[in-house]
Amino acid sequence: MILSQTEKIDIIGDVHGHYQQLIRLTEKMGYSVGRKKLHHPENRKLGFVGDFINRGPQSVEVLTLVKSLCESGDAIAVLGNHEFRLIQNSVEGKKVPAEFEPFVPWLRSLPLFIELNTLRIVHAVWHFSSIELLDGKSVEEDAFIQETIVKKSPYKKAVSRILSGIKINIPEDLKLMDRFGIKRSKARLKWWMDLREKPYADCFLSPMKPDIFNRGPAIDELSDLELYNEKDKPVFTGHYCLPPNIPKVSGNVVCLDGCVTCDKTLWGYRHQGKDKISASNLIEAN
Ligand SMILES: [Mn+2]
Numbered sequence: 687m688i689l690s691q692t693e694k695i696d697i698i699g700d701v702h703g704h705y706q707q708l709i710r711l712t713e714k715m716g717y718s719v720g721r722k723k724l725h726h727p728e729n730r731k732l733g734f735v736g737d738f739i740n741r742g743p744q745s746v747e748v749l750t751l752v753k754s755l756c757e758s759g760d761a762i763a764v765l766g767n768h769e770f771r772l773i774q775n776s777v778e779g780k781k782v783p784a785e786f787e788p789f790v791p792w793l794r795s796l797p798l799f800i801e802l803n804t805l806r807i808v809h810a811v812w813h814f815s816s817i818e819l820l821d822g823k824s825v826e827e828d829a830f831i832q833e834t835i836v837k838k839s840p841y842k843k844a845v846s847r848i849l850s851g852i853k854i855n856i857p858e859d860l861k862l863m864d865r866f867g868i869k870r871s872k873a874r875l876k877w878w879m880d881l882r883e884k885p886y887a888d889c890f891l892s893p894m895k896p897d898i899f900n901r902g903p904a905i906d907e908l909s910d911l912e913l914y915n916e917k918d919k920p921v922f923t924g925h926y927c928l929p930p931n932i933p934k935v936s937g938n939v940v941c942l943d944g945c946v947t948c949d950k951t952l953w954g955y956r957h958q959g960k961d962k963i964s965a966s967n968l969i970e971a972n
Pocket residue numbers: 700737766767768809849924925926
């Protein structure tokens with residue numbers, strides 16, 4: 687992997703077309719902005735957790751910049767579920783927005799996950815067995831993408847877990863609502879934790895209302911979870927659109943998606959190599 691020699695890397699959350707916030711965050715992190723370029727005086731590199739496109743107003747500008755940074759060796763990036771869907775649609779011959787079409791070949795050159803000496807990057811979940819299954823598979827191969835579309839195929843499941851999170855059904859009678867007051871039938875789990883015997887209130891990455899403390903998921907509903915230990919490398923994800931009051935750091939798991947679209951805040955993390963993960967290394971920009 688290109689960055690193994692440095693690993694002083696600034697990791698950026700889901701940008702979702704919010705180009706101006708990306709520029710403001712990187713400027714705050716000490717980068718100077720040039721045409722298709724961001725440069726740090728100490729030659730730091732950038733890492734992106736995927737989901738560059740959709741929702742915000744300037745997806746093409748974000749793609750242009752991130753592509754250029756990746757091609758010059760100034761950034762590394764993984765695919766998010768939004769880009770992966772775009773690639774699936776392209777392979778299936780479905781409609782791909784015309785402005786994104788020129789970027790599809792580059793997106794197909796990006797990995798589903800990255801492992802360096804001192805960190806890992808994946809869009810939603812570092813799920814060991816899924817990553818083992820997907821290791822060596824190339825998004826550039828149509829046959830692999832086709833396999834991720836086949837219902838119930840192991841590749842579809844693996845990609846769904848690592849790019850979209852691990853979900854469980856919420857019992858109908860609980861009538862749980864998300865932060866926007868929308869009733870939900872599924873919720874995404876704190877994928878790195880042992881959730882056995884835990885109440886629903888402690889299980890979800892983005893909290894649901896009302897809090898339920900007297901019931902929790904049955905053990906067989908948690909069978910997809912694989913614990914991520916303190917001894918495992920720090921892992922950086924995006925994807926979960928965390929409300930402002932929810933911590934972005936939990937042990938060695940960092941979620942950098944504070945929902946730039948809803949809360950207008952883009953999050954980054956200044957990784958110094960071997961240092962322990964700390965919330966004090968988070969940097970945000972509005
Ligand atoms: Mn996502």
